[in-house]
Amino acid sequence: MMDLKQEMKERCAYIEQALEQAVPEQKDFPPVIFEAMRYSLLAGGKRLRPMMVLAACEAVGGKKEDALPFACALEMIHTYSLIHDDLPAMDNDDYRRGRLTNHKVFGEDMAILAGDGLLHHAMETMADACVKNPTPQTTGAMKAIAHGAGVEGMLVGQVVDVFMEGKPLDIETLDFIHLHKTAAMIRGALQAGAICGGADEKTVAAFALAGEKIGIAFQILDDILDVTSTLEELGKPIHSDEKNQKTTYVTLFGIEKSREIAARLSAEAVSIWEEQGEGCAFLLELTKYLTTRTF
Template structure:
């Protein structure tokens, strides 16, 4: 059964309002600090635009759990900092070696490799500061749980571990199980942290947290499948990053294993599974349901 978003829910307006809210919070998150060169490198990538899906997922999950999303905004900013760090580091010559990100030169092409690494490091640590020191009004035990989720997502059990397996798999025959491992860790772990962090700040029940884990797993895999499809079908101008680089690096992708049509069908099925997990909370779940649909309909 398909779980449908209410026809009265204006998703485009919601998404744009949330994006602007996140952009404003990001803009003030890096104050007048020294050295100025580090601040410039951090701001260059953090404020480069993008869909801001990760912080928006955090805010939407907080609202679903009955919380005040203003209290989750510092954590949402921190999550986008972790994501930005991962992009800066992924683009480095020793990693995915890319020159283009979000429609402009990658960080290391502008500021040099050393400063790019350090800017990523600074954003990662600033993310924990946002949660622990810049989240007034949130009970300490909830923030501690968020720190735990953020640590798991950003470290070896999450995106770092996923990146290592991704690098080790280049040029090799990889089965579907290994491919899903890579994406559940490299991409899915942070998406799960976004969803769970917002709910934890709101004091969500264990029942809801379990459902949100199922939701996050579904959208995490679906997101990466669509990324793999777009790498094949979209241009660099549309994507804002180098198209076809997975093929160039001889990476295993969903289209390579399953073909384009079956890959898209799998993404759509995962989104339906994710939405079904939230069915008991349907009245407040429309933003998260619409965000799940958006993942499979996006063109960049």
């Protein structure tokens, strides 16, 4: 039996070290932008998305070292999106992962630039990996991440979220937001890892589908935890959806029904991993954990 917590801890430490090196402290002028980028990038967190990139690569027989630049880039993109989401002109949040948000520490101008900087650096990190090894694997991994994050992925989910703020949502719109804002990056992570590891198209498609299901289940659970968790457990403000009068799975279906839907999606993802075989053991356990976590 796999000790999932221990596995996650070790994999997290490996990613943490890589991120530390990917955005090094800058002694030269001006250190402030690197400080601001590092403040949010190295603020802890479970590193689930980069962990998925590496695990997907290994699951199809690839080497995790080859996927590492893409894993780091994905986490930079995730972090940038949080910094910009938190801005006064967006969600106007003061806390994130239990500490002050980037603009509360560095000012709004530097927070915008720190976010931009992380997105730039993600692009450059991936471009570097592709130059060192210009193959269908590296360029394909880059494309999967760029697409998952871009104007047909995470970004458009954020746009609809902002655009519909304060308005009641129907289930189609809510699903659109979840699928794009959250699931597209998780799909991109698993796709990128599988492509990087040399998987065939059918396998990549299976990983992508699992990613969508995990992503939506993960987001539904996030909405549930916003209602049922505490500030200490969650590391970010609770009841923020209620405060912002947000439509969520919980407001549409209630907690119990929402749990059922998340559990169904989780089971569907698990069965994809089972079909894929032994190589996906860690992804299977991770999926179960992510979609049933209580904080």
